[in-house]
Amino acid sequence: MPLSVSIGKPGDLIAAVPALLGFTPTRSLVLIVLKYDTSCAGAASVQAILRTASPLEQTRMPDSEIGQAAIRGCLHAEDFAVLAVLIDDRLSRPTETSPIDERWRSILDALRQNLESKGLALAEAWSAQSITTNVQWWDELAPEQSGHLPDPATSLVAAELAGNGRQIHHNRAELTELVEVDVALRDRVTAALPEAAADAHRRLARTVLIGDPDGYTRQALWQLIHVIKHACGLEVPEPRALAEVAVALRDTAVRDVMFGVAAGEHAARAEHLWSILTRALPDPDRAEAATLFAFNAYLRGDGVLAGIAVDAALSSDPEHRMAHLLGIALSSVMPPQRLQRLCRTGIEAAVELRVDIGAA
Incomplete structure:
Protein backbone atom coordinates (compact mmCIF):
# COMPACT_ATOMS: atom_id res chain seq x y z
CA MET A 1 0.00 0.00 0.00
CA GLY A 165 3.97 -12.26 -5.40
CA ARG A 166 1.17 -11.69 -2.87
CA GLN A 167 -0.71 -14.86 -1.92
CA ILE A 168 -4.34 -14.85 -0.76
CA HIS A 169 -5.00 -17.32 2.05
CA HIS A 170 -8.35 -18.93 2.81
CA ASN A 171 -8.36 -17.67 6.39
CA ARG A 172 -6.22 -16.04 9.04
CA ALA A 173 -5.21 -19.43 10.47
CA GLU A 174 -3.23 -20.14 7.30
CA LEU A 175 -1.18 -17.00 7.98
CA THR A 176 -0.43 -18.00 11.57
CA GLU A 177 0.88 -21.33 10.30
CA LEU A 178 3.69 -19.38 8.61
CA VAL A 179 5.16 -18.56 12.04
CA GLU A 180 4.21 -21.61 14.10
CA VAL A 181 7.19 -23.48 15.55
CA ASP A 182 8.18 -26.73 13.84
CA VAL A 183 9.30 -28.57 16.97
CA ALA A 184 11.26 -31.30 15.18
CA LEU A 185 13.15 -28.83 12.98
CA ARG A 186 13.77 -26.49 15.91
CA ASP A 187 15.32 -29.33 17.92
CA ARG A 188 17.69 -30.19 15.06
CA VAL A 189 18.72 -26.56 14.61
CA THR A 190 19.15 -26.12 18.37
CA ALA A 191 21.54 -29.08 18.42
CA ALA A 192 23.62 -27.43 15.66
CA LEU A 193 23.78 -23.98 17.29
CA PRO A 194 26.67 -24.52 19.76
CA GLU A 195 29.09 -25.67 17.06
CA ALA A 196 27.97 -22.89 14.68
CA ALA A 197 28.46 -20.33 17.47
CA ALA A 198 31.93 -21.71 18.28
CA ASP A 199 32.99 -21.49 14.62
CA ALA A 200 31.72 -17.89 14.46
CA HIS A 201 33.68 -17.02 17.61
CA ARG A 202 36.87 -18.43 16.06
CA ARG A 203 36.34 -16.38 12.88
CA LEU A 204 35.74 -13.25 14.94
CA ALA A 205 38.91 -13.88 16.95
CA ARG A 206 40.97 -14.23 13.76
CA THR A 207 39.67 -10.98 12.26
CA VAL A 208 40.41 -9.12 15.49
CA LEU A 209 43.88 -10.63 15.60
CA ILE A 210 44.75 -9.42 12.09
CA GLY A 211 43.31 -5.95 12.75
CA ASP A 212 40.26 -6.28 10.49
CA PRO A 213 37.30 -5.67 12.86
CA ASP A 214 34.81 -5.61 9.96
CA GLY A 215 36.09 -8.88 8.54
CA TYR A 216 33.80 -11.08 10.60
CA THR A 217 30.69 -9.08 9.65
CA ARG A 218 31.69 -9.12 5.99
CA GLN A 219 32.20 -12.90 5.99
CA ALA A 220 28.91 -13.44 7.82
CA LEU A 221 27.09 -11.31 5.24
CA TRP A 222 28.63 -13.18 2.30
CA GLN A 223 27.54 -16.45 3.84
CA LEU A 224 24.04 -15.17 4.63
CA ILE A 225 23.47 -13.70 1.16
CA HIS A 226 24.51 -17.06 -0.31
CA VAL A 227 21.85 -18.83 1.78
CA ILE A 228 19.22 -16.22 0.81
CA LYS A 229 19.97 -16.61 -2.91
CA HIS A 230 19.33 -20.34 -2.65
CA ALA A 231 16.19 -20.10 -0.48
CA CYS A 232 13.26 -21.10 -2.65
CA GLY A 233 10.13 -23.19 -2.90
CA LEU A 234 9.49 -25.96 -0.40
CA GLU A 235 13.15 -26.66 0.20
CA VAL A 236 14.36 -26.11 3.76
CA PRO A 237 18.11 -25.53 4.29
CA GLU A 238 20.02 -28.01 6.40
CA PRO A 239 19.85 -27.45 10.19
CA ARG A 240 23.53 -26.48 10.27
CA ALA A 241 22.98 -23.79 7.63
CA LEU A 242 19.99 -22.42 9.57
CA ALA A 243 22.06 -22.42 12.75
CA GLU A 244 24.82 -20.45 10.99
CA VAL A 245 22.28 -17.87 9.82
CA ALA A 246 20.90 -17.55 13.35
CA VAL A 247 24.39 -16.95 14.73
CA ALA A 248 25.14 -14.41 11.97
CA LEU A 249 21.99 -12.46 12.89
CA ARG A 250 23.26 -12.09 16.45
CA ASP A 251 25.62 -9.47 14.96
CA THR A 252 23.47 -6.32 14.89
CA ALA A 253 25.45 -4.98 11.93
CA VAL A 254 24.48 -8.08 9.93
CA ARG A 255 20.87 -7.77 11.05
CA ASP A 256 20.71 -4.11 10.05
CA VAL A 257 21.98 -4.88 6.55
CA MET A 258 19.06 -7.30 6.15
CA PHE A 259 16.68 -4.32 6.17
CA GLY A 260 18.40 -3.25 2.96
CA VAL A 261 17.92 -6.70 1.45
CA ALA A 262 14.16 -6.20 1.85
CA ALA A 263 14.34 -3.43 -0.78
CA GLY A 264 16.33 -5.39 -3.35
CA GLU A 265 16.10 -8.25 -5.79
CA HIS A 266 16.48 -10.91 -3.07
CA ALA A 267 13.55 -9.64 -0.98
CA ALA A 268 11.16 -12.52 -1.71
CA ARG A 269 13.79 -15.20 -1.05
CA ALA A 270 14.87 -13.44 2.13
CA GLU A 271 11.29 -13.31 3.38
CA HIS A 272 10.96 -17.04 2.65
CA LEU A 273 14.10 -17.69 4.70
CA TRP A 274 12.85 -15.54 7.61
CA SER A 275 9.62 -17.54 7.62
CA ILE A 276 11.56 -20.81 7.81
CA LEU A 277 13.79 -19.47 10.59
CA THR A 278 10.78 -18.21 12.57
CA ARG A 279 9.51 -21.79 12.62
CA ALA A 280 12.95 -23.35 13.14
CA LEU A 281 14.81 -21.32 15.77
CA PRO A 282 14.69 -21.51 19.57
CA ASP A 283 14.12 -18.43 21.70
CA PRO A 284 15.45 -15.76 21.68
CA ASP A 285 17.06 -16.24 18.22
CA ARG A 286 13.56 -16.76 16.84
CA ALA A 287 12.71 -13.14 17.66
CA GLU A 288 15.32 -11.77 15.23
CA ALA A 289 14.03 -13.89 12.34
CA ALA A 290 10.39 -13.09 13.12
CA THR A 291 11.17 -9.36 13.24
CA LEU A 292 12.81 -9.49 9.82
CA PHE A 293 9.85 -11.50 8.53
CA ALA A 294 7.53 -8.80 9.89
CA PHE A 295 9.63 -6.03 8.34
CA ASN A 296 9.57 -7.61 4.88
CA ALA A 297 5.82 -8.24 5.04
CA TYR A 298 5.14 -4.70 6.29
CA LEU A 299 7.34 -3.15 3.61
CA ARG A 300 5.33 -4.79 0.81
CA GLY A 301 2.03 -3.75 2.40
CA ASP A 302 0.98 -6.98 4.14
CA GLY A 303 0.16 -5.49 7.53
CA VAL A 304 -1.83 -8.51 8.72
CA LEU A 305 1.07 -10.93 8.25
CA ALA A 306 3.47 -8.35 9.69
CA GLY A 307 1.36 -8.13 12.83
CA ILE A 308 1.33 -11.92 13.23
CA ALA A 309 5.11 -12.02 12.84
CA VAL A 310 5.59 -9.19 15.36
CA ASP A 311 3.52 -11.15 17.88
CA ALA A 312 5.76 -14.17 17.28
CA ALA A 313 8.88 -12.05 17.81
CA LEU A 314 7.61 -10.59 21.07
CA SER A 315 6.52 -13.99 22.36
CA SER A 316 10.11 -15.12 21.77
CA ASP A 317 11.74 -12.01 23.24
CA PRO A 318 9.35 -9.59 24.99
CA GLU A 319 12.12 -6.97 25.14
CA HIS A 320 13.03 -7.01 21.44
CA ARG A 321 13.33 -3.33 20.58
CA MET A 322 12.79 -3.51 16.82
CA ALA A 323 9.78 -5.78 17.20
CA HIS A 324 8.27 -3.27 19.60
CA LEU A 325 8.91 -0.42 17.14
CA LEU A 326 7.28 -2.35 14.30
CA GLY A 327 4.33 -3.12 16.55
CA ILE A 328 3.91 0.59 17.30
CA ALA A 329 4.15 1.42 13.59
CA LEU A 330 1.46 -1.15 12.78
CA SER A 331 -0.89 0.02 15.54
CA SER A 332 -0.51 3.62 14.38
CA VAL A 333 -1.09 2.57 10.75
CA MET A 334 2.20 4.07 9.62
CA PRO A 335 2.55 3.86 5.80
CA PRO A 336 5.02 1.17 4.67
CA GLN A 337 6.95 3.79 2.70
CA ARG A 338 8.21 5.19 6.00
CA LEU A 339 10.27 2.00 6.40
CA GLN A 340 12.42 2.98 3.43
CA ARG A 341 14.72 4.90 5.77
CA LEU A 342 15.75 1.62 7.43
CA CYS A 343 16.22 0.07 4.00
CA ARG A 344 18.56 2.87 2.97
CA THR A 345 20.53 2.49 6.20
CA GLY A 346 21.00 -1.21 5.50
CA ILE A 347 22.06 -0.60 1.92
CA GLU A 348 24.57 2.06 2.96
CA ALA A 349 26.03 -0.30 5.58
CA ALA A 350 26.42 -3.01 2.94
CA VAL A 351 28.20 -0.57 0.62
CA GLU A 352 30.65 0.36 3.37
CA LEU A 353 31.35 -3.34 3.93
CA ARG A 354 31.72 -3.93 0.17
CA VAL A 355 29.04 -6.61 0.11
CA ASP A 356 26.57 -6.89 -2.78
CA ILE A 357 23.11 -7.49 -1.30
CA GLY A 358 21.18 -7.05 -4.55
CA ALA A 359 19.82 -3.60 -3.74
CA ALA A 360 20.31 -0.41 -5.73
Missing part, protein backbone atom coordinates in the same frame (compact mmCIF):
# COMPACT_ATOMS: atom_id res chain seq x y z
CA PRO A 2 -0.96 2.61 -0.99
CA LEU A 3 -2.81 0.80 -3.80
CA SER A 4 -4.88 2.61 -6.40
CA VAL A 5 -8.48 1.44 -6.71
CA SER A 6 -11.68 2.49 -8.38
CA ILE A 7 -14.66 2.96 -6.08
CA GLY A 8 -17.25 3.24 -8.82
CA LYS A 9 -18.71 -0.22 -8.03
CA PRO A 10 -19.03 -1.17 -4.36
CA GLY A 11 -19.10 -4.88 -5.20
CA ASP A 12 -15.68 -4.65 -6.85
CA LEU A 13 -14.10 -3.04 -3.80
CA ILE A 14 -15.72 -5.51 -1.38
CA ALA A 15 -14.48 -8.39 -3.56
CA ALA A 16 -10.96 -6.92 -3.35
CA VAL A 17 -10.87 -7.12 0.47
CA PRO A 18 -9.34 -10.66 0.58
CA ALA A 19 -6.53 -9.49 -1.69
CA LEU A 20 -5.95 -6.38 0.42
CA LEU A 21 -5.90 -8.34 3.69
CA GLY A 22 -4.10 -11.41 2.39
CA PHE A 23 -6.89 -13.75 3.49
CA THR A 24 -10.66 -14.07 3.20
CA PRO A 25 -12.27 -12.62 6.35
CA THR A 26 -15.29 -14.13 8.06
CA ARG A 27 -17.36 -12.55 10.82
CA SER A 28 -15.22 -9.44 10.54
CA LEU A 29 -15.47 -5.69 10.41
CA VAL A 30 -13.07 -4.26 7.85
CA LEU A 31 -12.22 -0.56 7.70
CA ILE A 32 -10.66 0.75 4.50
CA VAL A 33 -8.96 4.14 4.67
CA LEU A 34 -9.01 5.87 1.29
CA LYS A 35 -7.34 8.98 -0.02
CA TYR A 36 -9.26 10.37 -2.95
CA ASP A 37 -7.49 11.38 -6.13
CA THR A 38 -8.85 14.87 -6.77
CA SER A 39 -7.57 14.79 -10.35
CA CYS A 40 -9.60 11.71 -11.32
CA ALA A 41 -13.22 11.21 -10.29
CA GLY A 42 -13.91 7.85 -8.67
CA ALA A 43 -10.23 7.05 -8.13
CA ALA A 44 -8.63 6.62 -4.74
CA SER A 45 -5.71 4.92 -3.05
CA VAL A 46 -5.97 2.52 -0.14
CA GLN A 47 -3.88 4.00 2.67
CA ALA A 48 -4.68 1.38 5.28
CA ILE A 49 -6.96 -1.58 5.89
CA LEU A 50 -7.94 -2.63 9.39
CA ARG A 51 -9.77 -5.78 10.49
CA THR A 52 -11.42 -6.60 13.79
CA ALA A 53 -14.09 -9.01 14.98
CA SER A 54 -17.67 -8.52 13.82
CA PRO A 55 -19.77 -6.33 16.14
CA LEU A 56 -22.08 -9.34 16.42
CA GLU A 57 -19.30 -11.16 18.33
CA GLN A 58 -19.05 -10.97 22.11
CA THR A 59 -15.26 -10.59 22.09
CA ARG A 60 -14.69 -7.57 19.90
CA MET A 61 -12.89 -4.26 19.99
CA PRO A 62 -14.86 -1.54 21.83
CA ASP A 63 -16.70 0.93 19.60
CA SER A 64 -14.52 3.88 20.66
CA GLU A 65 -11.29 1.98 19.91
CA ILE A 66 -12.54 1.12 16.42
CA GLY A 67 -13.15 4.79 15.75
CA GLN A 68 -9.71 5.77 17.02
CA ALA A 69 -8.07 3.08 14.88
CA ALA A 70 -9.79 4.52 11.81
CA ILE A 71 -8.54 8.00 12.67
CA ARG A 72 -4.95 6.76 12.99
CA GLY A 73 -5.22 5.45 9.45
CA CYS A 74 -5.81 8.98 8.16
CA LEU A 75 -2.54 10.86 8.05
CA HIS A 76 -4.31 14.20 7.72
CA ALA A 77 -7.88 15.22 7.13
CA GLU A 78 -7.77 16.47 3.56
CA ASP A 79 -9.36 14.15 0.97
CA PHE A 80 -9.48 11.13 3.35
CA ALA A 81 -12.51 8.93 4.02
CA VAL A 82 -13.25 5.61 5.67
CA LEU A 83 -15.29 2.74 4.25
CA ALA A 84 -16.74 0.15 6.62
CA VAL A 85 -17.41 -3.38 5.38
CA LEU A 86 -19.13 -5.88 7.70
CA ILE A 87 -18.81 -9.56 6.76
CA ASP A 88 -21.00 -11.88 8.83
CA ASP A 89 -23.05 -14.93 7.83
CA ARG A 90 -25.63 -14.01 10.52
CA LEU A 91 -26.52 -10.76 8.78
CA SER A 92 -29.66 -10.02 6.82
CA ARG A 93 -30.44 -7.04 4.64
CA PRO A 94 -32.35 -4.38 6.63
CA THR A 95 -36.00 -3.87 5.79
CA GLU A 96 -38.86 -1.87 7.28
CA THR A 97 -39.79 -4.87 9.44
CA SER A 98 -36.19 -6.00 10.10
CA PRO A 99 -34.01 -2.95 10.79
CA ILE A 100 -30.23 -2.82 11.07
CA ASP A 101 -28.76 -4.79 13.99
CA GLU A 102 -28.33 -2.46 16.99
CA ARG A 103 -24.74 -3.60 17.63
CA TRP A 104 -23.81 -2.72 14.03
CA ARG A 105 -25.64 0.60 14.33
CA SER A 106 -23.69 1.38 17.50
CA ILE A 107 -20.40 0.80 15.66
CA LEU A 108 -21.48 3.04 12.78
CA ASP A 109 -22.58 5.82 15.14
CA ALA A 110 -19.27 5.66 17.04
CA LEU A 111 -17.29 5.62 13.82
CA ARG A 112 -19.15 8.59 12.40
CA GLN A 113 -18.77 10.63 15.60
CA ASN A 114 -15.05 9.87 15.97
CA LEU A 115 -14.32 10.67 12.34
CA GLU A 116 -16.40 13.85 12.24
CA SER A 117 -14.59 15.11 15.34
CA LYS A 118 -11.44 15.14 13.21
CA GLY A 119 -13.07 16.55 10.09
CA LEU A 120 -13.19 13.13 8.41
CA ALA A 121 -16.07 11.20 6.87
CA LEU A 122 -17.57 7.75 7.03
CA ALA A 123 -18.12 7.52 3.30
CA GLU A 124 -19.87 4.15 3.04
CA ALA A 125 -20.98 1.20 5.15
CA TRP A 126 -21.51 -2.04 3.24
CA SER A 127 -22.44 -5.52 4.40
CA ALA A 128 -22.42 -9.07 3.04
CA GLN A 129 -22.76 -12.51 4.55
CA SER A 130 -19.47 -13.61 2.99
CA ILE A 131 -17.02 -12.56 0.30
CA THR A 132 -17.74 -15.15 -2.34
CA THR A 133 -18.99 -15.02 -5.91
CA ASN A 134 -22.60 -13.90 -6.39
CA VAL A 135 -23.23 -13.27 -2.69
CA GLN A 136 -25.46 -10.24 -2.17
CA TRP A 137 -24.04 -7.05 -0.70
CA TRP A 138 -26.04 -4.04 0.48
CA ASP A 139 -25.52 -0.49 1.65
CA GLU A 140 -26.33 -0.16 5.36
CA LEU A 141 -26.85 3.60 5.00
CA ALA A 142 -29.19 3.11 2.04
CA PRO A 143 -30.40 -0.56 2.06
CA GLU A 144 -32.23 -0.16 -1.25
CA GLN A 145 -28.80 -0.08 -2.89
CA SER A 146 -27.45 -3.58 -3.32
CA GLY A 147 -25.85 -5.95 -5.77
CA HIS A 148 -23.92 -9.19 -6.07
CA LEU A 149 -20.21 -9.72 -5.62
CA PRO A 150 -17.97 -10.66 -8.55
CA ASP A 151 -15.41 -13.44 -8.18
CA PRO A 152 -12.87 -12.19 -5.58
CA ALA A 153 -10.13 -14.28 -7.19
CA THR A 154 -10.43 -12.34 -10.45
CA SER A 155 -10.59 -8.82 -9.02
CA LEU A 156 -8.17 -6.30 -10.50
CA VAL A 157 -6.63 -5.78 -7.07
CA ALA A 158 -6.08 -9.53 -6.63
CA ALA A 159 -4.45 -9.72 -10.05
CA GLU A 160 -2.12 -6.80 -9.31
CA LEU A 161 -1.06 -8.18 -5.94
CA ALA A 162 -0.62 -11.69 -7.34
CA GLY A 163 1.71 -10.21 -9.93
CA ASN A 164 3.77 -8.84 -7.05
